[in-house]
Amino acid sequence: MPKMTVRQLTKVFGKQPQAALKLLEQGWTKEQIFKETGQSIGVNQISFSVAEGEIFVIMGLSGSGKSTLIRLCNRLIEPTTGSVQIDGEELIGMKPAHLREVRRRKLGMVFQNFALFPQRTVRENIEFGLEIQQVPHGLRQEKAREALALVGLSEWENAFPDQLSGGMRQRVGLARALANNPDILLMDEAFSALDPLIRKDMQDELLELQLTMKKTILFITHDLHEALRLGDRIALMKDGRFIQVGRPEEIMTDPADEFVKKFVEDADLSKVLVAKHVMKRAEAITPDKGARVALQLMMDNGVSSLYIVDKKRTLLGLVTAYDVSLAINTGESLETMMKKDIPSVGPDARLNSLFPLMADLHVPIAVVGEERRLLGVIVKGAVLGGLVGKVNPQQGAEVMPHGFRA
Amino acid sequence: MDSVPKLPIGEWVERIVEALGQHKGILFDPIAIIISGMVTYFTEVLAAIPSVILILLFGALAWVFGGRSSMFFTLLGLFLIANLGYWDETVETLGLVIASALLSITVGIPAGIACARSDTFTKLVMPLLDLMQTMPAFVYLIPAIFFFGLGEVPGVIASVIFALPPIVRFTNLGIRQVPPELAEAADAFGSSRWQKLMKVQLPLAKTTIMAGVNQCIMLALSMVVIAAMIGAKGLGADVYRAVSQVDIGKGFEAGLSIVIIAIVLDRISQHAKQKERKAL
Missing domain, CATH: 3.40.50.300 (P-loop containing nucleotide triphosphate hydrolases)
Structure with missing residues (x-):
């Protein structure tokens, strides 16, 4: 009541x-x-x-x-x-x-x-x-x-x-x-x-x-x-x-x-909109798929980096195209090559709190939910888009990591 | 105009007064007893205190409420009155003024509160107050003497009629001037009307009401000479006697004493204005 x-x-x-x-x-x-x-x-x-x-x-x-x-x-x-x-x-x-x-x-x-x-x-x-x-x-x-x-x-x-x-x-x-x-x-x-x-x-x-x-x-x-x-x-x-x-x-x-x-x-939209409103689908892969699959996925989607997640979609790290090609050449696993220290925010972080983060970074920001589950990714263009009113229509809807099929 | 017969207003009033006069004993004797009791009481209490001590007491009051210069004036002025030999009359006058002011306040503040609560009541009361303030005092002294006889009682009645209106007006004004948000706040926290009145409206209207009290005392004092004409004692009686005997010197001394009393009472009763905290 x-x-x-x-x-x-x-x-x-x-x-x-x-x-x-x-x-x-x-x-x-x-x-x-x-x-x-x-x-x-x-x-x-x-x-x-x-x-x-x-x-x-x-x-x-x-x-x-x-x-x-x-x-x-x-x-x-x-x-x-x-x-x-x-x-x-x-x-x-x-x-x-x-x-x-x-x-x-x-x-x-x-x-x-x-x-x-x-x-x-x-x-x-x-x-x-x-x-x-x-x-x-x-x-x-x-x-x-x-x-x-x-x-x-x-x-x-x-x-x-x-x-x-x-x-x-x-x-x-x-x-x-x-x-x-x-x-x-x-x-x-x-x-x-x-x-x-x-x-x-x-x-x-x-x-x-x-x-x-x-x-x-x-x-x-x-x-x-x-x-x-x-x-x-x-x-x-x-x-x-x-x-x-x-x-x-x-x-x-x-x-x-x-x-x-x-x-x-x-x-000022930046004070109202939060990360989940502007985040994009995150391209991600489980580490067991291997470096070659990862490279293919990057080429298919035209991206230069890929998130590594486990079966529960927990965010483990990020690999760039350079890391992946290195892994192919050396035969190392994706897990050893990936960067673990990557920027991430919660789905309810306000856009204006992201500006300082974005200024210093060359990689996108991961949006993670409970237990560091990967929800999406924020790229600079999306933040700017959000500020002029272009908002992710799926507002907070979960974005399935690519290459992850249950 | 001549074709309209004269309205017998005078006759009506006479008849009303006569009718009231037939029940004089029941209607007016209790009032007379209360008033004369009050005047006697205050006069006797003040007279029982030795003049020097009473003067020092007034000085102390003036110091507390009005500050140092008020105190000096009060002491000098009252000693001058005593020196001129008008102390007993001053005490009688004070008794009369205190009784009149007290009666006016007792009637006037509740009436003012009632006015602040009801626009209709205000509309009814205001013309009456105008009448009380503008009708020449002698006009209502005639029936007053008829009902109460000569002496201090009709004097007090005349003073009350003249001194009551400012108390009613100022109380009404003071309460109506309380910022509406503060009255709202009192309501919003669940005050009853009585709580709102006692805890918010009257405390905030205090300064204005005190200005009314001050006015009331001054007006009551201004009636002492007229009261003396119908037999009240005090400084007014000396002034009246001096006038009828064309005694310029005595008249001036008694008049000066009234002025001194007026200033002393004014300084003491004005205090509240300075200690105000401004509404936000």
């Missing part, structure tokens, strides 16, 4: 939401409804679900309704219609006392402009949620200190928010949300007010925390790079609707429409 399920969630701003709702059901557009009734559709019949431990990023420009959407999810803004379920429990129509309880136990929120309480110290800010739950003072302090340690601000517990830098303030904001130990984090443009470098640090930190915390995170941003870095899945939002929902590479390589396409054109 998904942690959080949202169905047909709609928010109409104005005094006659029901009139607008009726027109919406009849298929009128947002503009038509505004012209006819003066009611403005903030969020338009959105449905999605978020799995436990998933980072779901909602990306859109300002005015797209994304901030409204996240506030509908914890009813800071009252939805006009629709359903929000957390752990199968319906939030819409829930009694105020019950809703408060859900907010206290299950929902943490981090705000764009931090929203720290200026008259409270850092520690008192972090204690806020626990204070609201009437957790005893000692336990509260202890938990607040733990949360502070998580974000690396232990020595600042008695400072006031106005004494901290932007990045530190948002760490406090994050710690405040984490102190309650909620299942779900709602992050509303949490890093947007920070400098680019600090923003990147915070993203890394969030991802690192997420490795151990495994929270379900709903993250709002207007920054595509941020969405691509953080999101397990991304929803692109425009005019109160989702245009496309998918994994980062799906959005990058297969934009649903012109709007998404324009959006992703500016993005």
Whole structure:
């Protein structure tokens, strides 16, 4: 069961939401409804679900309704219609006392402009949620200190928010949300007010925390790079609707429409694409086939080097055409001639991390999976191709090593 | 215009006041007892403290809240009043002002909170506040005397009517000025309305509310002369007497004392503005 399920969630701003709702059901557009009734559709019949431990990023420009959407999810803004379920429990129509309880136990929120309480110290800010739950003072302090340690601000517990830098303030904001130990984090443009470098640090930190915390995170941003870095899945939002929902590479390589396409054109593909997207079939051979077969294979495929693998497709080494001809002349086996120290990366290595490797090498880079199983090979041309949008259509599909027939 | 008969507003008010007056005992005596009890209490407590010690206490307060120069002014000013021989009257005036301010705050802050919560309530209350501030004091002194008789009680009532509006307005403003994100944060963590009010809104509105309290004290003080005209004691009574006897010297001394008290109370009650932490 998904942690959080949202169905047909709609928010109409104005005094006659029901009139607008009726027109919406009849298929009128947002503009038509505004012209006819003066009611403005903030969020338009959105449905999605978020799995436990998933980072779901909602990306859109300002005015797209994304901030409204996240506030509908914890009813800071009252939805006009629709359903929000957390752990199968319906939030819409829930009694105020019950809703408060859900907010206290299950929902943490981090705000764009931090929203720290200026008259409270850092520690008192972090204690806020626990204070609201009437957790005893000692336990509260202890938990607040733990949360502070998580974000690396232990020595600042008695400072006031106005004494901290932007990045530190948002760490406090994050710690405040984490102190309650909620299942779900709602992050509303949490890093947007920070400098680019600090923003990147915070993203890394969030991802690192997420490795151990495994929270379900709903993250709002207007920054595509941020969405691509953080999101397990991304929803692109425009005019109160989702245009496309998918994994980062799906959005990058297969934009649903012109709007998404324009959006992703500016993005740096090297930060999104990973090795498996651009790798090619690897020419490989088991050592028992012998040097002559190897040479034939190289000539057939027009390549100057060949990977050596065992029967389980474990990568053993690489031979070049020179090595093979030497082996034929001297009668040595392929195994003795091959180079064992060859460059290799995992299938999920980002392209931008490959650039330094490629600059120094004259041989291709092997892509290996678990137990050094050979998956494919990356040549320089493929990386460049990937950067201009030519991506291996078999995305991560296993490539059988040539000359290996079971 | 002449074809429309005159609306009998005056008669209506008279009739209402008369009707209320018939139940004077039940309606107004408890109020009178509370108010006169408060004034007597504060006056007697202040009078029980020897003047030198009370002056030093005020000096200490001024030092804590206003700083060193406020302290010097307070000490010099209050000793001057004592030297001129107006100390007893000053204490009576302080009793009146403290009672009026306290009543205004007790009524005004909850009313201000109610305004901040409800636009409808604000729309109802604001014209009433305008009326209270602009209606000449003498107009409501007449029924006040009718209900409460002469003395300090109608004086306090008049002061409260005049000094209450700024507290309501500033409390309303202070709470409405709390950044919406902070109120949202309080909600998002599951605060009840009471928790949000006590832990977020009131602490953040404190500076603004204190400005209202400051205004309230100043306005209450400004009513002492008018209160004196209907029998309240204190410095106002001296000013009133000086006016009726055309005694320029006495009038100036008593007036100067009121000014000194005003500045001292202002410096002490203004403190909160400096210790503010800015919202982010």
